[in-house]
Amino acid sequence: MIIQGLGNAAALYAAAKISPIQKQISDTPTANFADKVSISAAASKAFAADSSVSDDEAIQKRLDTIKSKPAVERTDEDVSYLHANDKKLAEITSKDPKTLKSSEIDYIQKSGGFVNTMSALSDQEKAMYDEMIVQGNYDAAQGLNMVAMTRYGMDNEITLPNGKTFNPGTAEVTAANVRNLFRFTFVDGTGEAGRKFDALAAFLDQREAKATKA
Numbered sequence: 001m002i003i004q005g006l007g008n009a010a011a012l013y014a015a016a017k018i019s020p021i022q023k024q025i026s027d028t029p030t031a032n033f034a035d036k037v038s039i040s041a042a043a044s045k046a047f048a049a050d051s052s053v054s055d056d057e058a059i060q061k062r063l064d065t066i067k068s069k070p071a072v073e074r075t076d077e078d079v080s081y082l083h084a085n086d087k088k089l090a091e092i093t094s095k096d097p098k099t100l101k102s103s104e105i106d107y108i109q110k111s112g113g114f115v116n117t118m119s120a121l122s123d124q125e126k127a128m129y130d131e132m133i134v135q136g137n138y139d140a141a142q143g144l145n146m147v148a149m150t151r152y153g154m155d156n157e158i159t160l161p162n163g164k165t166f167n168p169g170t171a172e173v174t175a176a177n178v179r180n181l182f183r184f185t186f187v188d189g190t191g192e193a194g195r196k197f198d199a200l201a202a203f204l205d206q207r208e209a210k211a212t213k214a
Contacts, residue, residue: 059085071113086111098138102126120151125173132203143200146193147173150185160184175204 063086066078074082083090089111092104100108103126106118121129125144132141150168157167166181173182183197 067111067113069113074113082111098141099133101133102129115152117145117148117152120148120169128173128207137199137203139196139199140203143178143196143198144173146186146196147178147182147200150182158185161187173200173204175201175208178204 062081066074066082069078083093088107092100092108095104102118102121106116108114109116109118118126121144129141129144132138132144147168154167154169157165159165160181162184164181164184166177168182168185171177171181178197178201183194183201186193186197188194
C-alpha cells in the first residue's frame with residue numbers, strides 16, 4: 001500500500017479521541033401527540049421481559065450492538081452512548097494519545113469500528129511498540145504504526161516509487177528494511193513520514209546492536 005501524505009495515514013490510524021459521526025437524516029412527519037397508541041398483549045409481555053433484564057446486561061447488549069457496526073454506520077447517539085457507558089474506553093481515551101500502548105490502541109480501533117492497524121503487527125512487534133512508548137520514543141512508535149498501515153489488508157507484493165518491489169506483510173521490521181523499503185510506502189512532501197521512519201530505524205539500530213553484544 002502506497003499512502004499519500006500523513007493526512008491519509010491519520011485517517012487510517014484513528015485518533016484516540018473518537019469524533020461523532022455526522023449522518024444526514026431525511027425529514028419525517030411529526031407524530032400527532034393526540035393519537036392513541038395501543039399495545040398488543042404480546043408486545044406488552046415482551047416489554048415486561050426486557051424490563052427484567054439487569055441494567056448492566058442491557059448496557060452491554062447495546063454496546064455490543066454498537067461495536068458490531070463500522071464507524072460510518074454509527075449515529076451520533078451511538079457514539080455518545082459508547083463513550084458514556086464503555087468504562088474501559090473512557091479510561092483509555094482520557095490519556096495522552098501518543099502514550100497509548102498497543103493493546104489500548106487495539107481496543108480503541110475495535111471499539112470505534114475503525115481500521116484495526118494493530119492487527120497487522122506480530123506479538124513481538126507489539127511488544128517492541130510498547131517498549132518505545134515506555135522509553136518515550138513516540139516518533140519511532142509512530143513509524144511502526146505506519147508500517148502497520150502499509151501492511152493492513154495486504155498479502156501481495158507492491159512496487160515502490162523507486163522501482164523496488166516487496167511484500168509489506170512478510171517483510172521483517174529491521175533497520176535496513178525500514179530505510180530501504182517501508183519508508184518509501186509513504187509519499188509525503190512535509191518530510192514528517194521520513195522523520196518518523198528515521199526514528200524507527202535508529203531505534204532498531206540500537207536494539208540490534210545490543211542483541212549483537214549480548
